[in-house]
Amino acid sequence: MTAESQPSAAVLDGQLLGRLDRRRPGLLVGSLASGALALVFIYCWGYQIANGIGVTGINRPVFWGFYIINFVFWIGISHAGTLISAILRVTKAEWRRPVTRSAEAITLFALAIGGLFPLIHLGRVAIFYYMIPYPNSRMLWPNFRSPLVWDIAAITTYIIGSALYLFLPLIPDAAVMRDRAAAGLRKRFYAVLALGWRGTAQQWHSLEWGIRILAVAIIPVAVSVHTIVSWDFAMTQTPGWKSTIFGPYFVVGAIFSGIAVLMIAMALLRRGLSLERFLTDRVFNNLGLLFVTMSLVWGYFTFAEHLTVWYSGDLFEKNVHHVLLHGDFAVPFWTMVVVNLVIPVAVLSFPRGRRPLPTALVGCGVLVGMWLERFLIVVPALSTPRLAYSIGDYMPSWVELGIMIGAVGVFACLYFTFTQLLPIVSVWEMREGWRHGGSGEAGDATSDAAATSGTAAAPVPGGGGA
Amino acid sequence: MTAAGERHLVEAAYERVEDMRAVVEAALESGIAASQIEVRSPAPLEEDELPLPKPKSRVLLFALAGAVLGGLTAFGLAAGTALAYPLPTGGMSIVAGPPVGVVTYEGTALGLILMTVLRVLWEGGLLPGRGIRSGRGRASDLDHHVANGRLLLRVHGLSEEQAGRLRDSSRTSAVEVG
Numbered sequence: 011m012t013a014e015s016q017p018s019a020a021v022l023d024g025q026l027l028g029r030l031d032r033r034r035p036g037l038l039v040g041s042l043a044s045g046a047l048a049l050v051f052i053y054c055w056g057y058q059i060a061n062g063i064g065v066t067g068i069n070r071p072v073f074w075g076f077y078i079i080n081f082v083f084w085i086g087i088s089h090a091g092t093l094i095s096a097i098l099r100v101t102k103a104e105w106r107r108p109v110t111r112s113a114e115a116i117t118l119f120a121l122a123i124g125g126l127f128p129l130i131h132l133g134r135v136a137i138f139y140y141m142i143p144y145p146n147s148r149m150l151w152p153n154f155r156s157p158l159v160w161d162i163a164a165i166t167t168y169i170i171g172s173a174l175y176l177f178l179p180l181i182p183d184a185a186v187m188r189d190r191a192a193a194g195l196r197k198r199f200y201a202v203l204a205l206g207w208r209g210t211a212q213q214w215h216s217l218e219w220g221i222r223i224l225a226v227a228i229i230p231v232a233v234s235v236h237t238i239v240s241w242d243f244a245m246t247q248t249p250g251w252k253s254t255i256f257g258p259y260f261v262v263g264a265i266f267s268g269i270a271v272l273m274i275a276m277a278l279l280r281r282g283l284s285l286e287r288f289l290t291d292r293v294f295n296n297l298g299l300l301f302v303t304m305s306l307v308w309g310y311f312t313f314a315e316h317l318t319v320w321y322s323g324d325l326f327e328k329n330v331h332h333v334l335l336h337g338d339f340a341v342p343f344w345t346m347v348v349v350n351l352v353i354p355v356a357v358l359s360f361p362r363g364r365r366p367l368p369t370a371l372v373g374c375g376v377l378v379g380m381w382l383e384r385f386l387i388v389v390p391a392l393s394t395p396r397l398a399y400s401i402g403d404y405m406p407s408w409v410e411l412g413i414m415i416g417a418v419g420v421f422a423c424l425y426f427t428f429t430q431l432l433p434i435v436s437v438w439e440m441r442e443g444w445r446h447g448g449s450g451e452a453g454d455a456t457s458d459a460a461a462t463s464g465t466a467a468a469p470v471p472g473g474g475g476a
Numbered sequence: 477m478t479a480a481g482e483r484h485l486v487e488a489a490y491e492r493v494e495d496m497r498a499v500v501e502a503a504l505e506s507g508i509a510a511s512q513i514e515v516r517s518p519a520p521l522e523e524d525e526l527p528l529p530k531p532k533s534r535v536l537l538f539a540l541a542g543a544v545l546g547g548l549t550a551f552g553l554a555a556g557t558a559l560a561y562p563l564p565t566g567g568m569s570i571v572a573g574p575p576v577g578v579v580t581y582e583g584t585a586l587g588l589i590l591m592t593v594l595r596v597l598w599e600g601g602l603l604p605g606r607g608i609r610s611g612r613g614r615a616s617d618l619d620h621h622v623a624n625g626r627l628l629l630r631v632h633g634l635s636e637e638q639a640g641r642l643r644d645s646s647r648t649s650a651v652e653v654g
Contacts, residue, residue: 153563154554154575163550163582171589178593181602186518189623205602208615209622212531213600214520219535220596224589227539231585238578441625442519 026288026435027190034430036282041426047419054412055130063133065409072392072404077131079384080414083267084124084421085165085239086260086380090268091117092172093232094300099225105296107443108288111436112279113272114176119424120271121169123417128161130413157241164238168231175224178217181207182438199431236264243387250319250330250391259311266304266350267380270373273297275425277370279434288435291365298364301372305354312347330394338403339390342382350379484639486631488650489621493525495649496627500526502645503631508638516619516628538595539588546587547580554579618654626651 058065068075091113098106129135141152141162152159184203191197207213240260243251253259273294280289316335319327334343354372357363363372389404406414428434490496500513510528515521523530554576562570597603622628629650631642646653 152557154557154579155563155572160575160578160582163579167582167586167589170586174589174593178596182518186623189619205597207600207602208619209516209518209628210600211515211517211521211528212533213602214517215531216533216535216596216599218520219533220592223535223539223592227585227588227592231582231589234578234581234585438519445519 026285026433026437026440027186034283037426037430040282041423041430044419044422044426047416048423049416049419050412051416051420054409054416058130058133058409058413059135065407067405067407067410069402069404071395071400071402072389074131074388074392075404076406076410076414077127079381079388080417081124081127081131082239082260082384082387083381084120084127084417085236086264086267086384087271087377088117088120088124088168088172088268089232089236089261089264090120090272091115092168092175092228093117093265094268094272096175096225096228096232099221100229103296104443105293107439108285108290108293108435109272109276109297110439111176111179112275112434113268114172114179115425115428115434116268116271116275117172118169118176119421119428121165121172122424123421125165125169126417128158157238157245160238161242164231164235168235171224171228171231175221175228178220178224179436179439180432181205181217182209183433183436185209186437187432203432233261236260243391248391249324249326249394249396251387253315255311255315259315262304262307262311263380263383266301266308267377269297269301269304270376270380273301273369273373274377277366277373279429280366283429283434285435288440289366294366294369295361295364298358298369301369301376302354302358305351305358305376309347309351309355312351326396330391333390333394334386339386343386346379346382346386348379349375350383483632484634484636486629486634486639486642486646487616487618487654488629488643488646489618489652490627490629490650493521493627496629497526499629499642499646499649500528503642506638506641508631508634508642512632512634514630514632516616516622516630518622518625518627533599535592535595535599539592542591542594543584543588545591547584549587550583551576551580553583616654618652621651 066075066077068077091110095106095110095113095117098110129138132138141159154160181204184200185207188197188200188204191200237257237260240256244253244256246252276289276294276297279285316331319331322328333339353375357368357372362368393403394401488496488499490499496515500515503513504510504527513528515526515528555571558571558576565572594603616628616630618628629646631639634642643653
């Protein structure tokens, strides 16, 4: 280790790994509260399984309700991690180091929840395996021409890829936890996760290759997942859905909502785990710039989508367009525009707005806005079909609301549990950044360490910019 | 500490890579082979930080092989399904390009990802039984130093004289010698 990095390692051990050794009442309360919400999810789903899909508000002509809205919403959130982390790794953005683990965990948990919603929407969940590509008992083969089957292929690939992309860089940290833990259940748990990792040169070399390849491979997979989700809509003839830009529009929206969750999670972690030294203002500033960029790109796509519909003069398309902008759905539509575009641009354009609290608040607004966007894609189009006599409306039942709110609880519970068990900031990547003096946080850490040890702090080459 | 027969194992933990480098250089000069030397670190080391041969990896090769395998499997599944259970297509081709393309694309990615991870685990001796057979990856009493950000040097298969010399040269710079 270099002379400068040695005290940094001590700082790291004390401030990052020490978090895991201590009991955190706040995290425990969070886990219990989110666990209670998760029970709501389980109860409501159980109630629906017992009583049938008729307990929902889904009915002719709105056959896709909250479940599909939430499916698209959660799959979108899952783009927070793997995609953002992979892009930052591929571009060698040094400030990624404290962010990637948190982002990758968000992806995995959001994806697991998002993947449940189509099963919930099936009603008869026990026969979900009809979607899996193998000939069923009636010798019927799946129809690969359906985008719904593409969904299965894409989401399966993405969830396996995301889980492995989270797991691979976690192995060295699990080994650190194993070697620090006292004998007992925790030590055995970390030993299983660490797979016998010892930090040899061969292990590091192979791991670096693996992470590099996965980072490159996962980006097109992430893009394909939300593109294919958008094709569930765009491949139909339904007015309001048939659009050539739905693929990129969905991907942009997914990254946008993903960053929103990441901002909220990081602000909570920073405060709850006192990680100010790792999740610095600089990290929030950089992510805030990405956030406002995505807001503008989202605004551009929204404008392009609605302009072409309006300009086309197509009667059926204009009917949907009218209810969105001026009719029954005008309030959610304009709320969406305000929280997704106006507020983020107004707040995040200024350095003071790119601090943890403002970015987290803007993130909360964007989450609401992006959920509304999914709602406004699904419901107005289905409730305003081509034939006037089949016009209808949709009102979610308490079961759907319970499952939606409970899903947030499941996500939070998984995330809190993960945070309590494993380092939410990648320890070895932080050490690597400090060793090479490239992390934006290295300057802080070495300065602090130097102040305590009486040695000169090393300069930080390049400042660790993106 | 003592390996089978007359062979010995020396371990030493260091704060700084420069300290370890001097010991490794001395060991190599005294005739100890690079293959007998194992370095454990809390983060990846740069190639030129120690005078040891660079590890080799075939992860990329296996990743590409996995991609080809996954792509062919997915193509076979999608195209084979269309042929095994042909749907009325109104005169269009039974095996349609876009759906088969999408499934093949995802299969290619899945094959690449799975093979990459398997190869990383294989090369690192992290698959069950692999580490024990290769003699690497064994737990050491000094592993806690690596967990705490230090470096660990392990030299295997030393004669008693070599082990004694190495311990002596390590004592001046190492945090702990075992």
